[in-house]
Amino acid sequence: MNGAQALLHTLVNADVQVCFSNPGTSEMHLVAALDTVPRMRGVLCLFEGVATGAADGYGRMASAPAAVLLHLGPGLANGLANLHNARRAGTPILNIVGDHATYHQRYDAPLESDIHALAGSVSGWIRRSARSRDVPADAAEAVAAALTPPGQVATLILPADVCWSEGAQPATPVRSRPASPVHDSVVESAAAVLKSGEPCALLLGGGATRRHGLEAAGRIAAATGAKLLCETFPARLERGAGLPAVERLAYLGEMAAAQMTGLRHLILAGAKRPVSFFAYPNQPSDLVPEGCQVHVLAGDGDDAAGALAHLADLVAGGVAPPVQQPSRPEPPSGPLTAEKAAAVIGALLPEDAIVSDESNTSGLWLAGATAGAPPHDWLTLTGGAIGQGMPLATGAAIACPSRPVVCLEADGSAMYTLSALWTQAREGLDVTTVIFNNGSYAVLNMELARVGADPNSAGEAARSMFDLSRPDLDFVSLAQGMGVPAGRARTAEELAAQFGKALSEPGPHLIEAVVPSVF
Template sequence: MSTSTGAQVAIARLLAAGVDVCFANPGTSEMHFVAALDSAPEMRPVLCLFEGVATGAADGYARIAARPAATLLHLGPGMANGLANLHNARRALSPVVNIVGDHATYHKALDAPLESDIEALAEWVHGSVHRPATPDDVAAAVDSAVHSATGEPGGVASVILPADFSWGPANAGVPVPPQRQSASSGMRIEAAARLLRERGPHALLLLGGPADSAAGLIAAARIVAATGARALVETFPARVARGRGVPHFERLAYLGEQATEQLSGTTDLILVGARSPVSFFAYPGKPGDLVPPGATVHAVAASDLEKLADHLGAPPYVDAPSDLAALPSGPLNAQNWAQVIAALLPEDAIISDEANTSGFFLPTATAGSASHDLLTLTGGAIGQGLPVAVGAAVAAPHRPVIALQADGSALYTISALWTMAREQLDVTVVILNNHAYAILQMELQRVGAAAAGEQSRSLLELGHPDIDFGSIAQGFGVPATQASTAEELAEQFRAALAEPGPHLIDAAVPGLSV
C-alpha cells in the first residue's frame, strides 16, 4: 500500500495520461485534491469563478490541443452548473475529464443538504461515469475515464471522487490499458467514388469533425472539382480551418428554410464526420428532418477523404483567395464590424465565435482573411464563447485568440473575464452590443407567436438599464474600450492585439433586421 492519498493518485494518473491542465471551481469536498496539487507542479490549475466557465474552458482547450483537460467540480450542484457547456462539449466530441467531488461514503446516508444524484447528472451528457468502489480503485477509475474520453468517438467522462477516498491512503495500482474503439468506416472508397461520378451535382458532401481541418477541406475541394458534386460544412463545427490557403465552403444554414434551399436537388447526401441535418427546433407546419424527400443518406469516414480524392484522380487544389474588403468607415453596423475584424485578423489566430445574429456576415467577410481556426457554438447552449476562448488560449499561448461575443450570451459566463485577467491570456473580446436577445426576437416571428405587447418585449430586450460592459470588464481586471464607428473598432482592435493580456471592446452594433 502506497502512502499517497487518493487525491494524489488521481492527479498522478491524470498526468501520466497527458492531462496537465485542470479548470477548477472547488468546494469543501475537493479540498484534499486542491492540497495535493502542491505535490504535482506539472499540473496547471486554472481557477474559474463559475463551473460553466470551467467546463467551457475544458471544451475550448480540447478543441485546440486535441487532448483532454480536467475539470474539478463541487458535488452535484457544481456538476449541474457546468452541464450546459458540457452539452456543447459533447456535441463537439471534445474529450473532457471531470473530477467531481462527493461526500465521504459514510456521510451520504445522512442526506446532507448538498447530497444529490451525481451519476444522473453525469449520464445526462451521454458520457461515461466512473465511481471507485474503494480507495484502491481510484487509479483505475481515472485511467478508465481518460481512455473513455480519448477513445472513439470521444467525449465527456466523469470520475466521482468521495471525500474520504480523496484524503485517505490509496494504492497507485497498475495502469489500465486503453480500450480503443474503431470508428465506423462508412462506404468503401470505390463505392463512394462511383456514386460521386454518377450523381455529380446531385451528390452533396456534408463536412464535420476531422473533415473540417485544412487537409479535409482541401480533399473535399478536389473531390468537388473532379466530380461536380457539392459540399457544405455543418452548421456549427467544433473547429474549422478558415482563411487564405483553405477552400471556402458555405456552412449549412441555421434557419431551416435556408438549409432546405441549400440542400435542394440533392439525391445523395454523403455525411463526412457530420450528423444528418435536422432543424434546431420544431416550427408549426415546417419539417424537422432537413434531408430532401427521396434522398439517400450515406457516410464516408473523414479519414478516407484524401484517399477518395486520390482514387478519383482529382487534381491538386489551387487556392483562389477571396478579396478582402477595404477597411470600412462610418457608424458600426451588422456588416462592417465583421469587415474590420476580417481585414485586421492576424495570422494563425483562433476565433471563438458566439456572435449569434450579429455574426451573419462574418463567414463571408473572413473567407480571405489570414489563416485561422474558427470554434463555434456546437450544442446551441449559449454562454460558450468566453469560456471556450479561455481554454483555447491556455492550449495555445503562442496564438492570438479573438472572442466575438453577442451581448446577451456573454452575460451567462461573464466571469470568464476574471480568469483571462488572472492567467494573463492573450484574448481580445469584442462584445457585439445591440441591447437585445436578437435571436429570440427573430424566433418569436418564426414560431408564429403573436407578441407585440410591453410584457413580451421586456423578455427580449436588454435595456433599462443598458449594460456597461466596459465597467464590468475593468472590475474583473480586463482593460476595456468602447467603439461606435468602424474607425474606432479598427484602432482599438489593432491596439488590443499589439498588447499582451486580455482586452475587451464594447462595440455598439445595431441589430440585424429580421
C-alpha cells in the first residue's frame, strides 16, 4: 500500500479515529485514503483555525489525540493560534502537514515555506518522513509523542511523493510514557509546609483540576486551612454540585495578587508560577506576594492528581472534602444584561454539560451563577488567542456525542472562527452557542486605561478600533446561512425560552444575546 494508506491504518490502530481537515493538493492521497480506512472519521473544516481548535477540544475531552490535516506552511500558519492554545492546555494533537514532493521543493514554488520553523513554535515533537516506508513508524511515534504527559502537539510533515509512493505497511502502535510519580520526599516536604501553621495555598492546574485531584485538594484544604486556587484558564475544570469548589485565580493582576495576600507558602500542583498576563506601567509581572515561598509539588509531566492524593493521605487522613451544594439562580426578567444572561445559563445548564467558555468580559458572572449547577466540565481559553470557543465546542461534541455542549462566545472572538458553525451543522453536533453581542471589543476599553493611556482623551480614531458597529453584526443571519437554527434575545425571558428550546432539540443552535457592554 502507499504511504497515505499505511499512515491511516497505523493511526486507527493507535486509537486515533478522527481527522479534522482543511486539505490541499499536496494532501490528496491522504484524502483518498479515507475511503480505504472507514474507521477514520474525516471532519471537514472551512478554516484551518477551526480544524486545530476542534482537535484541541477533542483532545481535552477524549484525553487522546485527534489528527489535523493541513496544507503546507500557509495552512499550518492559519491554524497556529489555536495550536498555541492547545500547547498551553497540554492537549495531545497529531498535526499532519502536507508538503511539496521532495523533488519539487528545490524549485521554490509559490507555496514553498519553512514548515519546520512554523511548526516549532507550537510543537513538542516534529519529524519529516523521508520515504514511504518510514511514514507508519513515524506516525506511531508521533502519536506516542502527542500523549507524552501532560500532552503536546506532535507535527508530522509528509511530502506528497512520500504519501503516494508504494511499499509502506502499517506500524505497531508505540506505547506512550505515563505521567511520572512524584517522589515521596517532595510530597513529604509539602506536607511539612502545610503543617507549619503558616498561611498556605494550593494552586492547581493540568490534571489536578479533574475530580480525583480536586477531591484530594479539597481534603487538604479542609484539614489544614490552606486556600484552594486554580489557574485562571484551566484546560478542563470539573465543577458543579457534588464536587469541591475551587477559586480561579483572577485575570487582572492586582485582583490575583489580592487573592494571595498574606501567603507565606504557595504549593504548585500541575500549575505554573502565577504571572500577570501583560506588563503594565508600575505593576509587577510576578504575582507571588513578597515573602511567599513557592513549592513545586508536581510540574509538567508529573502525576499532579496522584501527588495530591498522597499529600492528602499525609495531612488529611479521614477528612472528607467539602463539596458544592446544589443551587440554581432564580430566573431573571426584564432587559437582558450579561449578569442576567449568566443567571439564565446557571438556571438551565443541563447535567453532564461541556461548556466552552470564550465569553470574555460578558462572562464575569458565569462562575458564580453556575457553581451549584449539576456536574459539568468547563473548558477555557488557555493561551489567550481568541477564536477558540466555537472550534473547541465542535471538537468536544465529536469526542463526547452523548453529552450536551454549550458554547459561550463573545461577539468579537466569534468572528475569528465563525465557520465552525458550518461544521457543526454538517456533522449534526449537539452544540448550543450563545453569542454575547455587545457591539465592541469591550476588554480593550479597559486595557486602554490599564496600560496608561487616557481613555477620556481617546479620539474617534482610537475609539473606532474597539467598535463592532457600522455595520452591526447579524449573528442570526450568519448562523442561518450556515445551516444552524438561530434566534435573537433582548430580554432574559427570551434568552431562557430559546436556551431551553435549543437544549431540548438535537443538533446545533445559536442564540444572539444582545447585552450592553460591561466596560
